[in-house]
Each structure stands twice: as structure tokens, then as C-alpha cells.
Amino acid sequence: MSRLRIAWLTPWNAESAIARSASEVASELQRRGHELTVFRTEVGDALDLPALPSTCRVERAAHWSARDIRHQFDVAVAQIGDHLGFHGALLPKLPDLDAVGVFHDAFLADLAYCWLDGDEAALRELTARTYGADAWPSGEPYLRDLADVMKRRPMLEWLARQTQAAVAHAEYYAPRLRQSCPGPVAVIPLALTYPGLPPVPPVWRGITIATVGHANANKRIDQIVMAVASSYELRSCCRIKVIGAIVEAERVRLERLAWAVGIAPLMFTGWLTDDDLPFQLRDVDVMSCLRNPVLEGASASLILAMSSKRPTLVTNHGCYAELPDDTLLKCSPVDEAVDVMRHLERLLRDASHFKALGERAHALAVRRHAPSAYTDALLPLLEEVVERRPAIDASRELRATLASFGLDAADQAVARAQDALAQLVRRRSTSFNIRHDYKPTSSNAEPGHA
Numbered sequence: 001m002s003r004l005r006i007a008w009l010t011p012w013n014a015e016s017a018i019a020r021s022a023s024e025v026a027s028e029l030q031r032r033g034h035e036l037t038v039f040r041t042e043v044g045d046a047l048d049l050p051a052l053p054s055t056c057r058v059e060r061a062a063h064w065s066a067r068d069i070r071h072q073f074d075v076a077v078a079q080i081g082d083h084l085g086f087h088g089a090l091l092p093k094l095p096d097l098d099a100v101g102v103f104h105d106a107f108l109a110d111l112a113y114c115w116l117d118g119d120e121a122a123l124r125e126l127t128a129r130t131y132g133a134d135a136w137p138s139g140e141p142y143l144r145d146l147a148d149v150m151k152r153r154p155m156l157e158w159l160a161r162q163t164q165a166a167v168a169h170a171e172y173y174a175p176r177l178r179q180s181c182p183g184p185v186a187v188i189p190l191a192l193t194y195p196g197l198p199p200v201p202p203v204w205r206g207i208t209i210a211t212v213g214h215a216n217a218n219k220r221i222d223q224i225v226m227a228v229a230s231s232y233e234l235r236s237c238c239r240i241k242v243i244g245a246i247v248e249a250e251r252v253r254l255e256r257l258a259w260a261v262g263i264a265p266l267m268f269t270g271w272l273t274d275d276d277l278p279f280q281l282r283d284v285d286v287m288s289c290l291r292n293p294v295l296e297g298a299s300a301s302l303i304l305a306m307s308s309k310r311p312t313l314v315t316n317h318g319c320y321a322e323l324p325d326d327t328l329l330k331c332s333p334v335d336e337a338v339d340v341m342r343h344l345e346r347l348l349r350d351a352s353h354f355k356a357l358g359e360r361a362h363a364l365a366v367r368r369h370a371p372s373a374y375t376d377a378l379l380p381l382l383e384e385v386v387e388r389r390p391a392i393d394a395s396r397e398l399r400a401t402l403a404s405f406g407l408d409a410a411d412q413a414v415a416r417a418q419d420a421l422a423q424l425v426r427r428r429s430t431s432f433n434i435r436h437d438y439k440p441t442s443s444n445a446e447p448g449h450a
Helices: 017-031 044-048 066-072 109-115 120-131 146-152 156-160 171-180 221-229 248-261 277-281 300-307 318-322 336-349 351-368 371-404 412-432
Strands: 005-010 035-040 057-060 075-080 100-103 165-168 185-187 207-212 238-243 267-270 286-289 312-315 329-331
Touching (some): 005 017, 005 066, 017 035, 017 300, 017 371, 100 156, 100 371, 109 120, 120 156, 156 171, 171 185, 221 248, 286 300, 300 312, 336 351
Parallel strands (some): 005 075, 035 057, 100 165, 238 267
């Protein structure tokens, strides 16, 4: 395998789970002899956050042109998520980077909204160009119903069309990438490790249920509250702990709900560093990773929960449904509170069953989400993009030449010329045995991931 010069475009701060994953994979790529330069994609206040420690050279993406990145590196890899502060410097460069897009989120509508500063006319034009005029009915707020937006206009395709290859972290949203990305698409489980977590406490007469990460309504903490309140067995012995940042309005909503249904007040830790997290997990018996709707491609908090050996509640859809049933406590998207109550009541009666489940989840997390496994699957995809690069460059030059003749990109003459070039590339690819339908062949490609 040849040594690759890789432009690694990513957020690079301790508050970003994407940055943490990207850092672990970057270290593994370096260990294998590849040369990486990190291009920080944060904007605004996020760019002032301290950079992660690294032996890579670290640059600001805003200080480089897409052309210079293309010319100085064999391949560009862009980590893509739904937070403008962490990814804002990538967006203007992506169309000209010819990058491999790593899509950490299946939902990018909020990114589009913030990128266009809520400009309705611009949003309507972008949405119509991506999905057609009927995707956003007139008079409907852009983000009114997240489940409906996820179904009809998640804006994943908006950026997938600007990449030359793509990575999904679960199969459930990969079809959208395959339909929109012009190059190969790989499904590779997210890489993250969590060493040094505290052991699971023994279950005596009480249960502490915890969520980890930014506590928004999508994390369904209210369903845990209702589950505890609905059970005579649970009301007197369950505590709910919210580990991570939470906006004041959501905190007040949850406090009022707990008071109204008569259960113990929730505990809120606020945002924590990675160093503080193990201390807060010492008394936690059960982790909750409920989500509805599922917007992310994978869940860092789920990998944490599985790595901790604690039984973990999930909503059984999206990326969570792809994991084996004997590793998680799955709850119906329709009856989350009922299923949460059922699982917790059983834990009080049969702790050994849940200990075995947690052990299986831990073994799966260690194998599936290892940076080495991720790198095993990623490198063949990068090599294929490097092989395809002459064809990509030729297509770019052709578009530029036709544009100099005054032909718009939507002109039928441009489409015919591109088709003719594609036929020549396919003929050459057949002669040189270049792959066009990449599928991971490593053990990392087993069904499902967090």
C-alpha cells in the first residue's frame, strides 16, 4: 500500500465528538505510515476552542483554497456534521475539494438553515434544487416537524452531491448517499474508544439511569420520567441523571414534569470534560440512548454506554435498530415509556441477565468501533478515490472549458460531454481493473452499528 498524503478536514476541539473520533482515526493512519495534515473547519467562537493534542500538522481550513488542498494532497477527507460552528469553514470549499465525505449525521437541515442564516428564499431555492418544489410546502416552517423533515428533506443529498465518495456510519441512511454521491459509498461503524471507565455498581435497592451528551428533547428524557412515574416499583428507587450540557428551557421543562408526576428531582451535571466523565458514571446502573427521531448517523454516547458494560436503553429504529437485540434494551418508537418501564422492572428482579447483556455490548463495542477496524475499511476507499483522480480531474477541466464557452452546467451539451467522458473512463477502468462498487471486506462490515 502506497503512502498517502491526506488532507483531514474536521473540527478539532474537545467539545466535538466528531473531532474525537477523527483524532483517533488520524492517529491510526499515522501509525500505518500515512501523512496527515489537519484542517480545522470550525468558525466563530468554536475556532477559539483549544486544539486537540496531535502529532499532525494543524492548519485552519479558511486559510487554504480548495485548489491548493487538491494539488498538495493525494486525497481530502471531510468530516461532515450538522453543527455550523464546527463545520462552517468546510462548506464553501466542499464543491471544489473532490473530497471523501464522512457523513456523521443523516440530518443536515439545521446546518443548511444556519448556513443560509434562516433566509427563506435561499432555503427554498436550495431545497427545491435538491428535492423538488414539493419537498417544502408553502407556509410550513422550515424545521417545524423534525421527523417529517428527516423523511422528506434532510439535506443530506445537498452535500453528498459535492463529494467524490462517501462514508456512512450506518446502513439506514446509506441509500440516500448512494443515490446522490457520484462515487463509491462505504458503510463503516464510527470509531471511538472509552478507556478507563468505572465498573458497573451492584444493583441493590436503587437504580440510577443516566443520559450523556447535549440534553435536548430528541433524547426523550421525558419518556424515562414517565416510565419511572408509571411504576409503583420504580417510583421509590429510581434516580435520573442528566450528564452533559442542557439549555435552560429544557431543564425547566423536565424539572416541572418530574414535579408534576411526583418523582425525585432530576440531577443535572452540566457540560463535562472527558476527564470528569468517569467520576459521574460511578453510580450509574443504566444508560439511556433513546432517540426520536433519529437524526445522527451514529451515536458517540451509545458507544460510551456499550463500552461501560451498563445495560443501555435505545429506541428501536435508525442506526440503533441495526445492532443485535441481545446487546441492548430496545424500546418501540411508539411505546418508549412502556418499554423503559418494563426493562427497568425486570432489572430489579434479574440483575444477572442485564450484567450479561452489558458484557456482550462491551465486547461488540471494542471490536466494532476500534480505530484499527475503521482504518482497515477506510483505506481501500481512499485508494479507490486516488485511482479515480485522473478521471475526476478530467471532468473538472471539461466543465471549466465548457463554462469558458458560455455553457451553463445545466446545458444538455454539458451533460452529453460528461457522458462521453464517463464512457471513456469506464473503458479505461475496465482495462486497468479499477473498482466502482466499493464494499468493505473486513470484519468491520458486519450488520449494524451505533
